[in-house]
Amino acid sequence: MMVPKENFCVDELVVNVYNSEAEIAEDAAEIVSKYLHSLLLEQDTVRVLLATGNSQLKFLDALIAFGGVDWSRVTCFHLDEYLGIDGNHSGSFRYYLREKVEKRVYPHVFNYIEGDTLQPLGECDRYSQLLRSQSIDLCLLGIGENGHLAFNDPSVADFSDSYGVKLVKLDEVNRQQQVNTGYFSSIESVPQYAFTVTIPMICQSKKIICLASGKRKAEIIKTMLQGEISTACPASILRTQSQAMLFLDIESASL
Template sequence: MPVTDELEPRVIMGATVEETARAAAQHAAAAIIGAIQDHGSARVVFASAPSQEAMLAELSRDERIDWSKVSSFHMDEYLDLAMDRPQAFGQWLADRLPLTALPGFERIRADAHDSAAEIARYSALLTRAPVDVTCLGVGVNGHIAFNEPEIADFADPGWVREVTLDLVSRQQQVDDGLFADVSEVPSRALTLTVPALASAATMVCTVVGSQKAPAVARALTGPVEPACPASRLQEHPGARWFLDRDAASELDTHPDGLPAASSTP
């Protein structure tokens, strides 16, 4: 079941990246442990990005989680990039999940010769049972996974789709230090769709850094629209935002229905 409480703030602000990551990991862990207690296993979709690194480190250290009962998925993957490259999202995540989680980690096969067949294969894995938790971040252009502004479909009937990446998203990979030049960043990827991400009972959105502040403000206070895919979280009752001070710096006021951000314990 989702980890929610009508009295719980939907936006939690930490004074530091570490504090923010700790609060997000605690929330994700509670949802994972709750799913295991409720039905014997948990199914979790993870983002692969530098903004998630501290949260994943905290989550991996939580000894309460029985990773042998967790099926893990990642939410996007480049095409035209070798799967063992450190920039490959599946490899990035495999390098950061605990060793005990790897037997249950299902990777998108970026080396598949037929992307349609890979879409069908991974979609079948994802829809085998409900997703319990989605751990995600937000791109500087408001994307979630690689659902780019304007082309994101909040009613997409599919669970995985091939997309062409926005130049802003490709440049973000360079700015994050993952590639030396935008020309090196693949322009095609497979991504879980917005409905696939939002199918989880609990969504844990961890965002850090001032470069994300405009997207955070738009996602939380602007209209719910594909021009800002992260705005879809406004309509998800199990979505919680975990922001450091920099990421929250443009939240002068908070949207109706969302309590003011609070410091993490």
């Protein structure tokens, strides 16, 4: 197992710092693989809630390469999806997860948020019921440059949300991030609205693994770990979650 360069707690949150994104991916993959394997020794299936985005790419590669998980007994969900976008659009999270996960490991089932549904409020209810039908054993997260978890931007995040999944309007920082990371050609092409799993639903997960690397995440990581726990930085809620682990590299932890 990779030994972190630094290991400490901020309130209830365990924080590991590594020399590089590659080291994050290697250690997080081993931790997750062993955790899922141990659960499958005790229960028939496990339920995993997956993030998307560039922060997950090396980790997903490392997790699949590490092995040790019987994916035929894993039920998958995802955290968010754009409203009105086709599942074959290259910016769709369904497209990302089909290509990066489903087609590579063939889980028992992958329950997708249908972003192009004709009844979006009904889709929120449907997906909420799926998530609430049994416990989520593992939630994988990234952190947005505005501190969002999933699509819970500061303007719409609610630590006491009564919804499991809701429709939100994305803020400009979030939409520009989608352009900067290469998923859309311009901010005008990024949908303005999206589905998101809410903060309380995320926090009900039995284990949370959150990855954040690179210098562009340094400012928000400083705010997350040293500022107030508030919806101004939604990711700060992880400081109240003893089941959560945050994986940083020396660049994202530099401030």
